[in-house]
Amino acid sequence: MIREWQVNAAIMALLLAVPLWALVADEPFTITLTTRAVILALAAVGLNIALGLGGLVSLGHAAFFGIGGYAMGILAHHAQTYTPVMEWPFLIEGTKSMPLIWVTAIVTSALAALLIGLLSLRTTGVYFIMITLAFGQMFFYFAISWPAYGGEDGLSIYLRNDFPRLNTLRPMPFFVICYVILALALLVSWRIAKSSFGLALAAARQNEVRVRTVGIDPYRLRLFAFVISGAITGLAGALFADLNRFVSPTMFSWQMSGEFIVFIILGGVGRLFGPVVGACLFVILEHWLGGVSDYWLIFLGAILLLVVLFARGGLIGGLAGREVAHD
Amino acid sequence: MSALLFIEQLLNGLQFGVMLFLMSAGLTLIFGVMGLINLAHGSIYMIGAFAAAAVAGATGSFVLGLGAALAAAAAAGALVELTVIRRLYDRDHLDQVLATFALILIFSEGTRWLFGSFPLFLDVPDALRGPAELPFGIVYPRYRLAIILIGLVVAAGLFALIAKTRIGVRIRAGEADREMIGALGVDISKLYTLVFALGAALAGFAGAMVGAIQSVEVGMGEPVLILAFVVIVIGGIGSIRGAFVASILVGLTDTLGRFLLPILFGTFLDASGANIVGTALASMAIYILMAAVLIFRPTGLFGAAT
Amino acid sequence: MIDTILKLDGLSKSFGAVRAAKDVRLDLRPGEIHALIGPNGAGKSTLIQLTAGGLQPDAGVVRFAGRDVTQLSMVGRARAGLGRTFQISALPMEHTVLQNAVLGSLGQSGRVMRFFNSVMTDRALKERAMAALERVELADHAKTRTADLSHGQRRQLEVGVALTLEPKAFLMDEPMAGLGAEGSKRLTGFLDTLRHEAPILLVEHDMDAVFSLADRISVLVYGEVIATGTADEIRSDPRVREAYLGENAA
Numbered sequence: 001m002i003r004e005w006q007v008n009a010a011i012m013a014l015l016l017a018v019p020l021w022a023l024v025a026d027e028p029f030t031i032t033l034t035t036r037a038v039i040l041a042l043a044a045v046g047l048n049i050a051l052g053l054g055g056l057v058s059l060g061h062a063a064f065f066g067i068g069g070y071a072m073g074i075l076a077h078h079a080q081t082y083t084p085v086m087e088w089p090f091l092i093e094g095t096k097s098m099p100l101i102w103v104t105a106i107v108t109s110a111l112a113a114l115l116i117g118l119l120s121l122r123t124t125g126v127y128f129i130m131i132t133l134a135f136g137q138m139f140f141y142f143a144i145s146w147p148a149y150g151g152e153d154g155l156s157i158y159l160r161n162d163f164p165r166l167n168t169l170r171p172m173p174f175f176v177i178c179y180v181i182l183a184l185a186l187l188v189s190w191r192i193a194k195s196s197f198g199l200a201l202a203a204a205r206q207n208e209v210r211v212r213t214v215g216i217d218p219y220r221l222r223l224f225a226f227v228i229s230g231a232i233t234g235l236a237g238a239l240f241a242d243l244n245r246f247v248s249p250t251m252f253s254w255q256m257s258g259e260f261i262v263f264i265i266l267g268g269v270g271r272l273f274g275p276v277v278g279a280c281l282f283v284i285l286e287h288w289l290g291g292v293s294d295y296w297l298i299f300l301g302a303i304l305l306l307v308v309l310f311a312r313g314g315l316i317g318g319l320a321g322r323e324v325a326h327d
Numbered sequence: 328m329s330a331l332l333f334i335e336q337l338l339n340g341l342q343f344g345v346m347l348f349l350m351s352a353g354l355t356l357i358f359g360v361m362g363l364i365n366l367a368h369g370s371i372y373m374i375g376a377f378a379a380a381a382v383a384g385a386t387g388s389f390v391l392g393l394g395a396a397l398a399a400a401a402a403a404g405a406l407v408e409l410t411v412i413r414r415l416y417d418r419d420h421l422d423q424v425l426a427t428f429a430l431i432l433i434f435s436e437g438t439r440w441l442f443g444s445f446p447l448f449l450d451v452p453d454a455l456r457g458p459a460e461l462p463f464g465i466v467y468p469r470y471r472l473a474i475i476l477i478g479l480v481v482a483a484g485l486f487a488l489i490a491k492t493r494i495g496v497r498i499r500a501g502e503a504d505r506e507m508i509g510a511l512g513v514d515i516s517k518l519y520t521l522v523f524a525l526g527a528a529l530a531g532f533a534g535a536m537v538g539a540i541q542s543v544e545v546g547m548g549e550p551v552l553i554l555a556f557v558v559i560v561i562g563g564i565g566s567i568r569g570a571f572v573a574s575i576l577v578g579l580t581d582t583l584g585r586f587l588l589p590i591l592f593g594t595f596l597d598a599s600g601a602n603i604v605g606t607a608l609a610s611m612a613i614y615i616l617m618a619a620v621l622i623f624r625p626t627g628l629f630g631a632a633t
Numbered sequence: 634m635i636d637t638i639l640k641l642d643g644l645s646k647s648f649g650a651v652r653a654a655k656d657v658r659l660d661l662r663p664g665e666i667h668a669l670i671g672p673n674g675a676g677k678s679t680l681i682q683l684t685a686g687g688l689q690p691d692a693g694v695v696r697f698a699g700r701d702v703t704q705l706s707m708v709g710r711a712r713a714g715l716g717r718t719f720q721i722s723a724l725p726m727e728h729t730v731l732q733n734a735v736l737g738s739l740g741q742s743g744r745v746m747r748f749f750n751s752v753m754t755d756r757a758l759k760e761r762a763m764a765a766l767e768r769v770e771l772a773d774h775a776k777t778r779t780a781d782l783s784h785g786q787r788r789q790l791e792v793g794v795a796l797t798l799e800p801k802a803f804l805m806d807e808p809m810a811g812l813g814a815e816g817s818k819r820l821t822g823f824l825d826t827l828r829h830e831a832p833i834l835l836v837e838h839d840m841d842a843v844f845s846l847a848d849r850i851s852v853l854v855y856g857e858v859i860a861t862g863t864a865d866e867i868r869s870d871p872r873v874r875e876a877y878l879g880e881n882a883a
Contacts, residue, residue: 129364200740214798
């Protein structure tokens with residue numbers, strides 16, 4: 001049986017090889033498609049910290065994805081119109097700098113996750129699912145009804161934002177940026193899973209009362225997990241908006257939240273690379289099946305249904321077998 | 328602001344609340360009895376609306392359309408329960424979310440494939456067209472008034488069904504202790520199919536009624552589904568009474584928020600600013616209501632305190 | 634007067650019309666095993682919950698290690714040094730035996746919020762965990778998944794995790810349940826020595842174990858402590874005889 005880390009290494013290699021081939025073959029669209037997969041994977045890697053490790057079924061992660069997207073949209077919009085974001089109580093200027101946009105996306109989505117988490121983590125189970133879904137929807141409607149940044153129509157950005165020394169207008173450098181960020185996020189999520197926090201969080205998922213009995217507060221663990229998770233998904237949102245040079249309320253839509261969960265399940269629950277495999281599979285299906293039929297989502301629904309009912313391990317489960325206990 | 332306008336908005340809120348109740352009653356029953364979270368409930372609502380629009384369009388009879396909506400929704404509910412849902416009762420909530428999410432994709436795209444992407448329209452029946460004149464000079468659309476009355480009748484029927492009938496006793500027993508009623512010889516799987524079909528019929532009925540005042544289109548179910556979730560969170564999972572109170576509360580908060588908040592902000596902002604801030608805030612009002620309930624009663628207004 | 638580690642002072646708790654605990658007074662002194670027995674439905678589970686912080690009493694005070702802990706949550710009481718074991722094993726099943734023990738050590742260390750360390754290679758945590766596992770004879774199974782343990786081994790692990798906490802007192806809910814004769818005997822021997830590290834409030838159905846181990850026994854009937862005393866005193870107490878034998882003898 002192949003080991004899980006070998007599967008993971010192969011995935012990362014393949015993810016780099018495809019756009020390299022596309023660069024040589026002059027297929028820029030393939031590079032863009034791979035970039036899309038990488039960014040969606042990043043969003044799901046974020047969600048997986050809450051869902052896979054912490055057992056928190058958040059059906060509202062589109063909120064953070066959208067906040068990241070609007071962080072980029074709003075900052076870049078003000079930069080390209082030469083207007084300040086706000087003048088009072090202190091002056092904030094727009095920016096076209098990716099690193100600054102990322103920091104803003106991470107901080108704002110982490111704050112939103114903190115607020116949503118403080119409220120929704122008071123509950124568990126079905127309540128938690130419904131509440132996260134509802135808060136996600138709240139952001140959706142707010143984005144639609146707030147006209148300053150395009151309302152329903154969204155915001156367009158003329159040029160992709162800047163990164164020092166790279167020409168981000170070309171597909172390949174932007175892909176590399178996203179790829180490196182995904183690799184870093186995977187590293188972070190792997191380290192967290194192996195850490196003191198990760199052990200306690202995973203224990204709280206399986207048996208909450210045990211964690212309390214050894215003197216650890218599960219609420220705090222989950223709140224931290226939710227905030228870290230939201231921040232990573234928010235960063236993915238900023239990159240996604242930059243990829244499309246466009247942000248709209250659909251980034252907040254509940255379907256987006258549902259799709260993030262689908263990525264994790266298609267890839268395999270509890271796997272570090274589950275979200276990556278799932279997101280790639282989704283983009284491939286979307287591209288191929290979408291070309292075959294306008295109604296490709298029927299097939300996606302059927303596949304998903306079969307995976308949930310009959311193949312819990314997802315794709316990595318099929319490749320690497322049962323998860324081996326850590327250490 | 329005139330009192331008449333306010334009363335009209337009040338009635339709109341009531342009508343919205345009654346429709347929300349038909350949706351959330353089924354959801355909360357299904358959760359209470361089977362412990363299942365069903366995202367596809369919004370799809371059933373859509374199926375009801377499409378069945379009503381298609382049959383009413385073909386026959387010209389609104390009543391036939393309504394019957395078709397009930398039949399199609401209940402049949403879809405029973406079919407889905409028999410093929411998919413019953414495999415999910417013993418699974419965790421994540422599996423239930425995913426499988427029912429998959430059902431949404433299948434139902435939505437299937438409907439788009441059958442009916443196309445353009446919305447259908449369902450005409451208000453002739454008898455209910457035009458305004459009704461109420462006491463104190465209140466004028467209100469006849470059809471919306473009918474929705475409120477029919478909704479209240481259905482709600483009363485549902486309460487009676489659960490409080491007075493044998494099925495109701497079994498439903499309440501199922502909420503209390505699933506294994507026990509199985510041991511007492513009640514065919515639990517039949518009961519589950521029945522409860523699911525009942526919940527589905529309520530959702531389909533709501534879809535058909537609303538279909539005559541909104542356009543009937545793919546994706547119409549999910550926003551209502553999410554509002555029904557807000558209702559259930561506020562009312563308390565599994566509580567029909569909670570669902571009723573919370574439905575009316577959410578319906579009124581949303582409708583009156585949209586009406587009153589812009590007026591409120593108009594007292595100290597200029598007209599366009601007040602409209603923007605008021606509308607944006609109104610879109611968040613029910614979620615703020617939900618957050619407030621969560622702070623003070625995490626298990627909802629009528630939920631069992633654990 | 635010997636100082637007490639744990640003192641339940643006038644605890645009462647009702648669920649609707651059912652009074653599950655009525656003015657319960659109980660204490661636990663250093664070096665002793667205090668057994669709590671009673672027929673089914675006597676309110677033992679409620680009393681455990683009240684002691685561990687899973688339930689708040691309607692009236693009364695819980696004092697532990699010299700302070701009033703009535704308002705403290707389960708987490709707070711665990712941190713204050715109450716080591717609890719469960720009747721039905723409450724263990725993360727996907728984790729290994731060692732991970733379970735390390736979780737206990739981690740809770741004891743209080744340094745949970747570390748996000749980038751490598752917890753399973755932390756020497757201090759691992760040594761503490763392995764020491765506890767050795768004492769409950771599970772060191773050889775350190776890498777076994779908890780789900781793959783036998784029922785008896787899970788019971789041992791329950792006690793092992795409590796040991797990693799180095800508690801000031803143990804609260805054990807039927808540690809012998811389902812252990813079999815041999816297992817019960819070994820655990821009895823172990824608890825016999827453990828009482829000198831920290832006293833044990835022992836809720837147990839195994840009467841052989843209770844009468845051979847306990848320094849004092851309290852009998853709970855319908856939420857009330859009807860007698861507290863040594864094994865001999867309890868055996869001859871008329872109210873206890875009535876509660877246990879009364880319905881049969883009459």
